[in-house]
Amino acid sequence: DGGITQSPKYLFRKEGQNVTLSCEQNLNHDAMYWYRQDPGQGLRLIYYSQIVNDFQKGDIAEGYSVSREKKESFPLTVTSAQKNPTAFYLCASSTAGTATGELFFGEGSRLTVL
Amino acid sequence: QQQVKQSPQSLIVQKGGISIINCAYENTAFDYFPWYQQFPGKGPALLIAIRPDVSEKKEGRFTISFNKSAKQFSLHIMDSQPGDSATYFCAARNQGGKLIFGQGTELSVKP
Numbered sequence: 001d002g003g004i005t006q007s008p009k010y011l012f013r014k015e016g017q018n019v020t021l022s023c024e025q026n027l028n029h030d031a032m033y034w035y036r037q038d039p040g041q042g043l044r045l046i047y048y049s050q051i052v053n054d055f056q057k058g059d060i061a062e063g064y065s066v067s068r069e070k071k072e073s074f075p076l077t078v079t080s081a082q083k084n085p086t087a088f089y090l091c092a093s094s095t096a097g098t099a100t101g102e103l104f105f106g107e108g109s110r111l112t113v114l
Numbered sequence: 115q116q117q118v119k120q121s122p123q124s125l126i127v128q129k130g131g132i133s134i135i136n137c138a139y140e141n142t143a144f145d146y147f148p149w150y151q152q153f154p155g156k157g158p159a160l161l162i163a164i165r166p167d168v169s170e171k172k173e174g175r176f177t178i179s180f181n182k183s184a185k186q187f188s189l190h191i192m193d194s195q196p197g198d199s200a201t202y203f204c205a206a207r208n209q210g211g212k213l214i215f216g217q218g219t220e221l222s223v224k225p
Contacts, residue, residue: 040218042216043203043218103158103213
């Protein structure tokens with residue numbers, strides 16, 4: 001089945017530790033995105049990538065880092081510099097330049113900092 | 115200017131009733147307005163979308179009404195069912211192709 005796979009689904013981290021969230025897609029989409037979801041704040045864009053080896057900061061990139069070495073993969077690292085990392089993280093992909101702008105989302109990773 | 119304001123934050127509707135969720139925006143350059151539906155523990159999925167040259171779009175029990183002059187658009191769910199209970203996000207696409215999401219509405223449909 002085509003889709004987006006995020007792992008792990010749940011993750012606990014101690015303060016001061018970096019953690020990497022995995023996102024893999026087999027939809028052959030060029031563009032990939034990371035969003036953060038907090039109650040009452042909607043979906044906020046962290047980073048996005050339109051093509052391999054290139055990515056741009058979104059609205060809340062501070063304390064996060066990404067890489068795009070393969071078309072299928074777009075991992076997100078939550079660093080110790082992120083002040084409030086506890087959240088639900090969503091990865092998405094889309095066909096770059098699509099007229100519909102439809103995003104396809106994974107099932108998310110819930111990160112809890114202890 | 116890049117914000118999309120969504121209301122209400124939560125909504126309780128009886129089975130068979132009409133659910134209405136509203137969104138407002140400021141940026142007149144937004145060119146595409148989708149609604150996403152998210153069930154607990156899952157990622158959002160595209161539900162229905164509209165372009166600003168159309169005032170209404172209907173797909174089954176779901177209708178988007180779009181008022182370009184007021185810069186508002188809304189989602190109407192007719193004959194609401196318990197299976198419609200989910201969080202709904204409106205969004206708008208800016209000139210750079212990015213989607214700006216509203217704050218989300220948690221809908222609960224009571225049997």
